[in-house]
Amino acid sequence: MNTVFDRPHALCDVVLHYCPGCTHGIIHRLVAECLDELGIEGKAIGIASVGCSVLTYNYFNCDMIQAAHGRAPAVATGAKRADPSNIVFTYQGDGDLAAIGTAETVHAAARGENITVIFVNNAIYGMTGGQMAPTSLPGQITQTSPYGRDTKTVGYPVKVCEMLSQVDGATYLERVAVNDVKNVKNAKRAIKKAFQNQIDGKGFSLVEVLSTCPTNWGLTPDKALKWLEDNMMPYYPLGVYKDKYAEEAK
């Protein structure tokens, strides 16, 4: 009998701690499938960030380093420069990457560090219980924006792919979502490309994955997927924001 569907080897056989309906699990699986399919698990070093994804070091089957809040791209820089044959990836949330770690993100991109960044954007701080994130939408109610995000006082969300598309050093930037089967498959393609770029020595690749947080959004899992589609996708349009090698090939 042929096995047609199984747990990827690069994903540990453990129970994930994520809330019901959270899409981190899907994204973990996509990353693990890419590590398997590209045959890079044995060379991979994953950098866990701070936030809900902090425990990724328990979930991916490769060597893992847990970085301080926002510093994953700097730690990844060290791990990659220590041995360029390593395949180094970070797995970061929006608070980690787009608030406290903005400088590390921008400068890793500017240097063209040959690393892969998986950026999970769910527009909220999940781990600490639902505070306003740098990517929370205008008007979005959170624990620290209880009257809705007021752009007059706290400003606007940071659009990471758009911002980094202006950085010459960045190689590949794409925003995807995991709200339906079609988009999940597309997210897999983007993540795989981001790893393939590193294998090919092409430089800094970042995939922004629009994700849900049913618990802190106060929605059921299916309504959360709908909220992502109705609210996040218009503000954060999906698509390729930069593909240096595709541009050069034109």
Added chain:
Amino acid sequence: MSEKVLMKGNEAIAEAALMAGCRHYFGYPITPQTELTAYMAKRLPKMDGVFLQAESEIAAINMVIGVSAAGKRVMTSSSSPGISLKSEGLSYLAGCDLPAFVVNVQRGGPGLGGIQPSQSDYFQATRGAHGDYRTIVLAPDSVQEMVSLTVKGFDLADKYRMTSMLLADGTLGQMMEPVSLDVGEITKYDKPWAATGTKMERPKNIINSLSLIPEELESWNLTRYERYKIVEENEVMYEEYMMDDAEICIVSFGITARVSKNAINEARAKGIKVGMIRPITLWPFPKKVLCEAADKVKAFISVEMSMGQLIEDVELATRCKKPVLLCNRCGGVIPSPQNVMDSILEADKIGGEQ
């Protein structure tokens, strides 16, 4: 005796680091340590090493974490305000049991302070950032010792999986002295714990400081402190100067120890029996020798370029058995031999009053 070369302190540290096998350096410009960064920028690319000027001290120490986690010798350097920025990383290095070598060429503070020499990061170096942990702190008093303690620092870091910090100051960093670069044999350490990729041949390695289970986190700390105990037992370094018959004991490290030696020689010429215990490791602190000295001398003098930081460790080590005078300047001012002499004369009166 090998041939000596004339080198600036900051550059001597860099050259010693290269001789110790360090091929990865991450830094950010800051006075008065920038020559070290510049030296690495010149040398490392020519020897297949990695020099990277980071976007901040925070990024630099986290790059250090990445290299160390991957099992290679690595260092960063900075001066006081920059070390504050690195503090977060120093705590993570400790929590992850990673070796690293960090240099602080101190300047006056607090805040932006000044750019003249200081020892006012003594508390910061010996106490550190958040959490229970220790840093091995090495305090050179010459360019030659900057070389030997840099090599030693890398060795201790690997041996105990800790950060060792070279605590220098602007004077030592900037001054030139003849040095021997004969550093002897370099020990290499196996690092089976490192994140080097599983090669699909071993279980994964995790470099991590997080535990959400208090009992587990406590046990990690207890294990770490068992190791620290071994460091305290085996790695204390100090120099005794004219202590055989001393009635007054100066305690000082780094450049102020050099100043103190001048004052001691002058006082001895006047017949005052004064000596010095110079801690070379600020942690582990030479508690035992100081405690023993407290039974022999009538007073101690802490000579320091800070507002009374070293003195607290002297009082603790001597268990306040004898008075400890403070002889200090701060803000970038170096105590003069006369400042020290004044304190020696004051300490000398103590016996007379009894």
